Amino acid sequence: MNPIVEFRDVRRGYVQGAPVLDGIGFRVEPGEVVGLLGKNGAGKTTLLHLVMGMLEPQAGSVRVFGMDPRREAVAVKSRIGFVGEDQALPGFLTLAGVMDLHRGLFPDWDEDCAQRLIGRFQLPTDRRIGKLSKGQARQAALLCAVSHRPDLLVLDEPAGGLDPHARREFLETSIQLLNEAGTTILFSSHHMTDVERMASRLLMLHDGQVWIDSDLDAIREGYCLALLPPDAPDARRLLLAHGRCLCVRERPDAVRAVFEMGAEECRAALADAPGLAGAACRPLSLEDMFIELVGGAS
Amino acid sequence: MNRALLLRNPALRTVRRWLLFAVVAGLFFTGLIGLRVAATGEVTRAEYLGGAWVLVGCYLLLGQVRLRCTRFDLSLPVPARELWSASLLGSVLAAWTFLAMLFAVSGLQFAVFDFLSPQRRVDWPRFAVDALVLAAAVVPCVAALQARRPELAEIPGGRRHVLASLPALGAVLLLLVLFAARPWYAAAIALAAAVPIVAAGARRVPPAYGVAPLADDAAPRAVRAAPAAAGARPRALRGLRRDAALAWIVVRTAPKGKGILWMAAPVLCLFGLVDAGVVAALAPDSDLRFTLIPITAYMLVSITGQLLANLRWVDAWPADRRRIFAPITLACLLLFVLGYAAGGAWVASRPSTALPGVVAFDGASGERVETGIPRDRWRIDWDGRVPADGAQAPRTTPVVRGWAPLAYGSDAAPPEGRGPHFPLMLALIAVCWFGGLALYLPRLKAGSRRRGRQAVFAGVLGVLMLLHLAPYVLLFAGLSRPWVWEVLFTDTARRLLEAVPGGAAGMWVLSLAVTAGMFELALRAFRRTESPVELDACAWEGLTRGSD
Numbered sequence: 052m053n054p055i056v057e058f059r060d061v062r063r064g065y066v067q068g069a070p071v072l073d074g075i076g077f078r079v080e081p082g083e084v085v086g087l088l089g090k091n092g093a094g095k096t097t098l099l100h101l102v103m104g105m106l107e108p109q110a111g112s113v114r115v116f117g118m119d120p121r122r123e124a125v126a127v128k129s130r131i132g133f134v135g136e137d138q139a140l141p142g143f144l145t146l147a148g149v150m151d152l153h154r155g156l157f158p159d160w161d162e163d164c165a166q167r168l169i170g171r172f173q174l175p176t177d178r179r180i181g182k183l184s185k186g187q188a189r190q191a192a193l194l195c196a197v198s199h200r201p202d203l204l205v206l207d208e209p210a211g212g213l214d215p216h217a218r219r220e221f222l223e224t225s226i227q228l229l230n231e232a233g234t235t236i237l238f239s240s241h242h243m244t245d246v247e248r249m250a251s252r253l254l255m256l257h258d259g260q261v262w263i264d265s266d267l268d269a270i271r272e273g274y275c276l277a278l279l280p281p282d283a284p285d286a287r288r289l290l291l292a293h294g295r296c297l298c299v300r301e302r303p304d305a306v307r308a309v310f311e312m313g314a315e316e317c318r319a320a321l322a323d324a325p326g327l328a329g330a331a332c333r334p335l336s337l338e339d340m341f342i343e344l345v346g347g348a349s
Numbered sequence: 350m351n352r353a354l355l356l357r358n359p360a361l362r363t364v365r366r367w368l369l370f371a372v373v374a375g376l377f378f379t380g381l382i383g384l385r386v387a388a389t390g391e392v393t394r395a396e397y398l399g400g401a402w403v404l405v406g407c408y409l410l411l412g413q414v415r416l417r418c419t420r421f422d423l424s425l426p427v428p429a430r431e432l433w434s435a436s437l438l439g440s441v442l443a444a445w446t447f448l449a450m451l452f453a454v455s456g457l458q459f460a461v462f463d464f465l466s467p468q469r470r471v472d473w474p475r476f477a478v479d480a481l482v483l484a485a486a487v488v489p490c491v492a493a494l495q496a497r498r499p500e501l502a503e504i505p506g507g508r509r510h511v512l513a514s515l516p517a518l519g520a521v522l523l524l525l526v527l528f529a530a531r532p533w534y535a536a537a538i539a540l541a542a543a544v545p546i547v548a549a550g551a552r553r554v555p556p557a558y559g560v561a562p563l564a565d566d567a568a569p570r571a572v573r574a575a576p577a578a579a580g581a582r583p584r585a586l587r588g589l590r591r592d593a594a595l596a597w598i599v600v601r602t603a604p605k606g607k608g609i610l611w612m613a614a615p616v617l618c619l620f621g622l623v624d625a626g627v628v629a630a631l632a633p634d635s636d637l638r639f640t641l642i643p644i645t646a647y648m649l650v651s652i653t654g655q656l657l658a659n660l661r662w663v664d665a666w667p668a669d670r671r672r673i674f675a676p677i678t679l680a681c682l683l684l685f686v687l688g689y690a691a692g693g694a695w696v697a698s699r700p701s702t703a704l705p706g707v708v709a710f711d712g713a714s715g716e717r718v719e720t721g722i723p724r725d726r727w728r729i730d731w732d733g734r735v736p737a738d739g740a741q742a743p744r745t746t747p748v749v750r751g752w753a754p755l756a757y758g759s760d761a762a763p764p765e766g767r768g769p770h771f772p773l774m775l776a777l778i779a780v781c782w783f784g785g786l787a788l789y790l791p792r793l794k795a796g797s798r799r800r801g802r803q804a805v806f807a808g809v810l811g812v813l814m815l816l817h818l819a820p821y822v823l824l825f826a827g828l829s830r831p832w833v834w835e836v837l838f839t840d841t842a843r844r845l846l847e848a849v850p851g852g853a854a855g856m857w858v859l860s861l862a863v864t865a866g867m868f869e870l871a872l873r874a875f876r877r878t879e880s881p882v883e884l885d886a887c888a889w890e891g892l893t894r895g896s897d
Contacts, residue, residue, distance in 0.1 A: 064796070065795065065796025066796065100795070103664075103665055105664050105665065105795075105879060105880060106795055106879055107794075107877075107879065124667070124669070124670075125667045125668065125669050126667075127667075128665065128666060128667035129667035131665075133665040135665065140662075141598050141601070141602055141662045142602075143601055143602070144598070150583070151583075151584045151585060151586050151594075152586050152591065152594050152595075154583060154584070154585030154586070155585045155586035155587045155588075155590075155591040155594075156591065156666050156667055156668060157667070160585070162583050
């Protein structure tokens, strides 16, 4: 089966000599829900804009539905629903006006779906987008992004700035739509709970590279945190010398290291390692892992 | 007064964008004054002050005078009174800057008139007094405009703001017109009136500014629930309506889109009128149609270049770039053509003035000579020899000499045989306009340095402005006589026209082909652009290179 999205050695930056994405490659298969994680500036928005054809890669190739999203922009974009980070909809238009435009832009516009979402979100269609609350504007954007039944939904920080209730509503709608149509979703978020709820696969970006590309279940089971006393001699060097140690973070209370193996396996492995025998190993939540990796790497 | 607050004043920070408007408005205003002088021999002070005040009033209405401070300023531990005084002073300084540019352009043109027409000297002391009177008139007007909604950091804009501002602007206009004979009285009255207005404004300054009114007087209408879809057929925008909607979103959401729209429509129509020969018909020795091509292209590049950079809202939609490019550029062209058609119709409706006199200089002696030959019959002797004069009247002599190649009057090509102006003008404008866009648009890349983009944009505009100003520069430098440039332009243009086989039809075909070719070239460049707007709009520019 052809991948929905395929990146090959893609490089893109904004300043010469400082690529935001530095030769990354990955594939997104049909029906997958991929969550993008990374600290600010890691390149999540850049990656999503490359998918949308809104940016041109400086090297490598981006294929969406097997097409170049820059050269065949109309064909690609007509199959994608997009909600940008800070880009809801033009504020001077009413929702009805935006929907009129979308009906003309997307031949597969599903009016029933749109009306159902208007009812569900209780959106006023005759009010300007700019006059809606932030949550309502987001919901309006989501409505426009999904009502043409896209094959790929691209969400950039979809629930950013929304209160927990609005965020839950937003995500549930997305998940429901996914279940209905088997839509592929590629989204970025800083909310680990959102990622854990929605995503089946995780892509973590760091230093312009895909640092982790794995199923969520595999991440939960395949990574652990090892803790050593802060006064353990030469702990950092010893930990980093271990082949499966991803990063080390020295804190006042402990020296913390993320290992690419389960907690039990890690405990057994470190028991034999000189100087690391006293390490306590425990499973990691996604949020802990993000903090440890990002903090340790920096 | 806190200097940092003053420098951060929104009006002062954005006034440089209005200087372009001041240049164009000043050029046209002085042109109109010149026409008035040509027609009646004199322009009254009331007319001059009134006209200039209308331009200043446009700035005061549409500029950023209504913004007292930024939201960042509100977060600073600075009393509102200080913000208010910085805002008032900043707005007055901004308006004076605008006025200064207006008078600088006007003064430059008057200097040209002075040079060209030694009998009619410009009254420079009067010019200076007028500038000072207008500068004084600005003070009470700004204070009055700022008196609205004293509790807010930003006076709400829109129609209501315009309507509420008109009395203050009208009162100052009345003052200037009524006391035109005694301009110092007008200045004194204006400054005296400013004192109580400023004092009243200062008294009304609240302890702290708010960002929104307590009770929104633009009360939201009752929100209607989702419409009952039963039986109602949803509307879909397709074809031209969809393209127009896309273009409208680009224009409407562009930074300063409204201002550009307000400026573009009348200015492009006005350029159409002038290029159609309205000025030439009013003042027969000023057939500037072809010399105005660079400045026309300048306006088109500056307007469309700014609009086409705004892809932020439409970039994620499956719309071919042509659907955005064509409506925006063609709408601008249409405005120009409408002006041209109106001007052409007006010129055609006038009784033809046969063989008006032409003022020219004899290059050899430097004396002014009346050749008595209409300028549109002048020729440049590219081959180095003047053909034998076989005309009955008017005579082709005296030949105007002075700078090779030689210009001479000729009636060999009567006006009716010259063919239409418009096709050639369209092709030349298209080359300059779309060529300029083709150079600038590829610079629109996400992450490209804003200054780099601005440098290219300014470079393209600078070349066009240089082409426009070069004749005047050469004139002042003593390198060119006034007639040479016009004759050079007109004659070159006519030669190009005459070289096209097939007469008028051939010219139209060639012109449209050139226009279409240049359009495609610019469109190809537009297809390569990325939307850089979010990077520029982001206040973090310099700290981070992207929104991510």
